Structures are given as structure tokens and as C-alpha cells.
Amino acid sequence: MKIPETILGALSLGCLILWVLEFRRTGTFREHYWLLMLCLAFLLGFLYVRGQRLNPPGRKPAVPVKATKRKKKKS
Numbered sequence: 001m002k003i004p005e006t007i008l009g010a011l012s013l014g015c016l017i018l019w020v021l022e023f024r025r026t027g028t029f030r031e032h033y034w035l036l037m038l039c040l041a042f043l044l045g046f047l048y049v050r051g052q053r054l055n056p057p058g059r060k061p062a063v064p065v066k067a068t069k070r071k072k073k074k075s
Helices: 003-026 030-054
Strands: none
Touching: 003 030
């Protein structure tokens, strides 16, 4: 894992923990919904950065795609 992935993963986990603690403290979902959305944004950012690192542009797929043979129609 690279530094940006580590930072985004830690931020996502931190926001989730803060949301759980605030939800337990207040008992209302509406007031701290933004923490949950921030957690989701960091998690999606983490997945995007990791995907860009693992699959750089111009790289061929790991599993080659087989060409399918077409059956000839009898007339």
C-alpha cells in the first residue's frame, strides 16, 4: 500500500469510528449523517486510488479475452 491509500483508509476508518461514537452519544441519525457520508467519500477515494495503482492506463487485462466462435446457420 502506498501513502495516499494508507491516508484515505485511515481517514475513512476514523470517520466511521467518530460517527459510531456520536451516534451512541446523541442517538439521532440525522445530526451526524455528514460523518457517515465523509467516511463513504474517503472509502470510495481509497478504492479509486488503489484501482489506479493496480490497473494503470494502457495495461492489458490479466485474463485474456477469448474470441467466441460463431456457429454457421444452416439454410
